[in-house]
Amino acid sequence: MAAKINAVIGQSGGPTAVINQSLVGVIEELHQHAEIGRILGAKYGVRGILSGDFAPLNHLSPDLLERVAQTPSSALGSTRDKPDEEYCRKLLESFQKHDVKYFFYIGGNDSADTARIVSDMALQTGYPLCVYHVPKTIDNDLRTTDHCPGYGSAARFVALAVLGDDLDNRSLKGVKIDVIMGRDAGWLTAASILARHEEDDGPHLIYVPEADFSDKKFLGDVESVYRRLGRCVVAVSEGIRYKAGDKNSLVADKAMRSGEVDAHGNKQLSGTGALGDYLAELVKKNLGAALQKKKDGKLRVRADTFGYLQRSFPTSASPTDAWEARLCGRMAAQYALGAPDGLASGSVAIRRTGDDPYKIDTFPTALGNVARQTKPLDPSYVVNGCDIHGDFKRYAGPLVGPLPIPGRLM
Amino acid sequence: MAAKINAVIGQSGGPTAVINQSLVGVIEELHQHAEIGRILGAKYGVRGILSGDFAPLNHLSPDLLERVAQTPSSALGSTRDKPDEEYCRKLLESFQKHDVKYFFYIGGNDSADTARIVSDMALQTGYPLCVYHVPKTIDNDLRTTDHCPGYGSAARFVALAVLGDDLDNRSLKGVKIDVIMGRDAGWLTAASILARHEEDDGPHLIYVPEADFSDKKFLGDVESVYRRLGRCVVAVSEGIRYKAGDKNSLVADKAMRSGEVDAHGNKQLSGTGALGDYLAELVKKNLGAALQKKKDGKLRVRADTFGYLQRSFPTSASPTDAWEARLCGRMAAQYALGAPDGLASGSVAIRRTGDDPYKIDTFPTALGNVARQTKPLDPSYVVNGCDIHGDFKRYAGPLVGPLPIPGRLM
Numbered sequence: 001m002a003a004k005i006n007a008v009i010g011q012s013g014g015p016t017a018v019i020n021q022s023l024v025g026v027i028e029e030l031h032q033h034a035e036i037g038r039i040l041g042a043k044y045g046v047r048g049i050l051s052g053d054f055a056p057l058n059h060l061s062p063d064l065l066e067r068v069a070q071t072p073s074s075a076l077g078s079t080r081d082k083p084d085e086e087y088c089r090k091l092l093e094s095f096q097k098h099d100v101k102y103f104f105y106i107g108g109n110d111s112a113d114t115a116r117i118v119s120d121m122a123l124q125t126g127y128p129l130c131v132y133h134v135p136k137t138i139d140n141d142l143r144t145t146d147h148c149p150g151y152g153s154a155a156r157f158v159a160l161a162v163l164g165d166d167l168d169n170r171s172l173k174g175v176k177i178d179v180i181m182g183r184d185a186g187w188l189t190a191a192s193i194l195a196r197h198e199e200d201d202g203p204h205l206i207y208v209p210e211a212d213f214s215d216k217k218f219l220g221d222v223e224s225v226y227r228r229l230g231r232c233v234v235a236v237s238e239g240i241r242y243k244a245g246d247k248n249s250l251v252a253d254k255a256m257r258s259g260e261v262d263a264h265g266n267k268q269l270s271g272t273g274a275l276g277d278y279l280a281e282l283v284k285k286n287l288g289a290a291l292q293k294k295k296d297g298k299l300r301v302r303a304d305t306f307g308y309l310q311r312s313f314p315t316s317a318s319p320t321d322a323w324e325a326r327l328c329g330r331m332a333a334q335y336a337l338g339a340p341d342g343l344a345s346g347s348v349a350i351r352r353t354g355d356d357p358y359k360i361d362t363f364p365t366a367l368g369n370v371a372r373q374t375k376p377l378d379p380s381y382v383v384n385g386c387d388i389h390g391d392f393k394r395y396a397g398p399l400v401g402p403l404p405i406p407g408r409l410m
Numbered sequence: 411m412a413a414k415i416n417a418v419i420g421q422s423g424g425p426t427a428v429i430n431q432s433l434v435g436v437i438e439e440l441h442q443h444a445e446i447g448r449i450l451g452a453k454y455g456v457r458g459i460l461s462g463d464f465a466p467l468n469h470l471s472p473d474l475l476e477r478v479a480q481t482p483s484s485a486l487g488s489t490r491d492k493p494d495e496e497y498c499r500k501l502l503e504s505f506q507k508h509d510v511k512y513f514f515y516i517g518g519n520d521s522a523d524t525a526r527i528v529s530d531m532a533l534q535t536g537y538p539l540c541v542y543h544v545p546k547t548i549d550n551d552l553r554t555t556d557h558c559p560g561y562g563s564a565a566r567f568v569a570l571a572v573l574g575d576d577l578d579n580r581s582l583k584g585v586k587i588d589v590i591m592g593r594d595a596g597w598l599t600a601a602s603i604l605a606r607h608e609e610d611d612g613p614h615l616i617y618v619p620e621a622d623f624s625d626k627k628f629l630g631d632v633e634s635v636y637r638r639l640g641r642c643v644v645a646v647s648e649g650i651r652y653k654a655g656d657k658n659s660l661v662a663d664k665a666m667r668s669g670e671v672d673a674h675g676n677k678q679l680s681g682t683g684a685l686g687d688y689l690a691e692l693v694k695k696n697l698g699a700a701l702q703k704k705k706d707g708k709l710r711v712r713a714d715t716f717g718y719l720q721r722s723f724p725t726s727a728s729p730t731d732a733w734e735a736r737l738c739g740r741m742a743a744q745y746a747l748g749a750p751d752g753l754a755s756g757s758v759a760i761r762r763t764g765d766d767p768y769k770i771d772t773f774p775t776a777l778g779n780v781a782r783q784t785k786p787l788d789p790s791y792v793v794n795g796c797d798i799h800g801d802f803k804r805y806a807g808p809l810v811g812p813l814p815i816p817g818r819l820m
Contacts, residue, residue, distance in 0.1 A: 015577070015582070067817030069817070071814070072577055073578045075579045078581040117443075164719065164722035165718055171483045171487050172487075172489075277682050277687075302717075303683070312577060313571060314813075325465050404480070404481070405450070406477070407478035407480065408481070409451060409485040
């Protein structure tokens with residue numbers, strides 16, 4: 001009887017609310033295949049493979065598996081390591097040492113690239129290895145797939161947060177700026193539009209990295225909304241940029257460099273309130289006098305940066321997203337073990353097959369179709385550089401799930 | 411037949427997730443009393459009374475009422491106005507003009523004070539007016555009552571947020587600082603301890619305004635936790651203070667005044683990331699080199715300020731809090747209309763009558779017992795100036811409701 005072959009699963013990059021659904025999906029499917037021996041969880045992504053630090057995943061109780069699936073953040077730990085060729089060579093050595101023939105890597109485009117390099121290297125050296133990437137990112141910026149597991153839940157958090165914040169702003173009027181994750185793509189920020197049921201609901205202005213940002217236009221937009229409604233709720237992506245040509249064109253960079261808010265030494269965008277504070281200060285300085293009301297006194301301007309809650313807040317995962325994340329894990333294992341030639345690396349992609357009712361299926365795609373480059377928000381969704389087209393609700397609505405409809409008395 | 415008498419309901423101060431439960435509770439109870447004529451909702455609190463801007467609340471459908479009850483933030487709008495005697499005199503004039511004999515004011519200690527002044531003034535002028543205060547604050551700093559409607563839901567949001575953030579920090583290790591609302595009292599920040607199931611769970615450090623803060627001690631605390639666990643999650647109240655003697659002793663003030671983060675002109679603590687950014691910078695500068703690992707590179711330090719989501723996020727209200735907020739609204743109307751001498755102003759307070767199972771009842775109390783002064787966190791809950799005693803879970807647990815227990819693989 002042939003020796004059983006082993007499988008490694010790892011998680012990489014920023015966690016999501018449903019990344020463990022994918023992990024459990026892979027495990028569940030591997031259990032169906034008698035040829036699989038040990039199922040090893042790489043602790044802290046590729047780092048655990050390098051150091052041989054694995055969690056045994058064969059004999060977990062169904063109850064624990066289900067609880068893990070419903071727990072946000074990466075249960076195996078994660079890493080920001082971006083392996084180079086030398087690093088990948090060592091990964092391959094570890095796989096050989098542990099008789100690993102299947103490697104499942106749950107992550108974004110960087111993880112897909114790592115998967116691609118390792119897979120190519122195995123091919124070149126003649127080591128039989130199947131590397132399967134399971135898509136994961138709250139940014140929704142992976143190519144080929146219609147949307148990405150992790151996005152729906154983060155988008156749900158954002159839509160709920162802006163919906164609640166708009167009600168707050170109705171009650172105590174002023175200018176409110178909400179800073180949303182998304183360094184390169186505006187998918188997550190765009191989802192804030194789902195909070196807008198009625199014409200006067202916030203967010204009244206939405207800024208994404210796909211449209212050039214200008215302080216002057218921003219101030220004009222805010223003033224115009226405020227004069228119309230007596231308040232203004234703004235959703236803004238952490239990755240908004242000034243017009244190209246300037247290499248350091250991130251508004252957040254300017255916010256951190258300026259005398260007003262200190263440079264932090266590195267260019268992290270999340271985990272700091274600098275951009276929100278910069279924009280709030282801009283509004284106060286430039287519109288404070290113009291929009292001040294005699295009766296109300298000072299113009300009320302506040303900024304919140306939603307931060308890591310967007311990817312880790314428990315209990316608000318989108319059911320659709322959770323289900324699809326699990327499915328993508330399962331399908332990765334099916335594609336990997338079902339390939340007719342035995343071992344074909346790839347990634348799982350989602351195809352939308354119906355809008356009403358919403359339906360999807362999955363298909364395998366080459367790692368090169370997902371690795372490295374990202375997918376920006378379709379520019380046709382961006383309106384006047386400061387809003388998102390209503391059509392976006394058709395795209396994002398089913399991924400986010402139903403939202404509460406506020407009861408209003410005025 | 412005597413003319414029916416009218417009632418006014420208003421909401422004041424920062425909104426909560428359940429403030430509309432109290433509003434609906436008052437309305438429901440008033441419907442039971444045939445002597446009540448018009449039920450008027452004062453738009454934007456006392457401002458609406460001044461200007462005679464009322465929403466009619468008599469004939470709302472049960473369906474709309476229930477949706478309003480479940481909607482966060484003040485459905486009638488709110489105000490930060492703190493009326494002086496002259497302002498209160500005008501309120502009284504408006505009540506006389508609109509034949510109002512009952513005034514229900516849902517708010518915190520400032521609102522209770524307004525209620526007290528108006529009630530006293532009515533007595534002095536011989537105008538028959540009953541003013542009833544319905545307690546509301548996420549800060550939980552009202553005297554007399556065991557706890558305050560609004561607190562349980564905000565505390566639930568905080569506990570969930572820290573629980574998720576701790577899982578995030580397990581997955582990508584570093585120092586994480588979470589800034590929580592509470593200018594004068596640490597009740598809300600203390601609730602973060604509910605996220606701690608296992609000994610190594612965050613939050614590892616908790617700082618409240620009731621204990622003197624020191625940059626040096628804070629750095630020592632963080633270093634000690636980090637050396638033990640390789641990570642550190644900190645919950646810190648926006649109202650933390652340096653040792654008294656310095657009038658401007660708020661750490662947030664220093665953060666906003668310093669060259670690192672600009673002064674915002676006013677002393678708002680929420681709606682800015684300044685305090686979190688200041689503390690993160692402090693850790694980076696002073697511990698960055700000492701705690702840097704060869705392999706991991708730079709020490710990862712991040713700060714999130716939970717901001718207004720704590721009081722307005724939909725779908726995460728505590729069921730117990732929602733029920734009690736409704737009850738307090740109902741009881742305010744019962745106490746007001748059931749007083750043997752016809753008209754006795756007061757406030758509703760909650761008495762805890764059982765811990766296991768948790769039970770409460772309510773009682774009427776004089777406005778003077780709630781107005782103005784606030785109630786700090788009991789100092790016996792504060793441990794070493796940087797943690798909260800486990801007993802606090804017995805106090806806050808039932809108010810917050812059950813939390814998910816993470817499924818862990820390592």
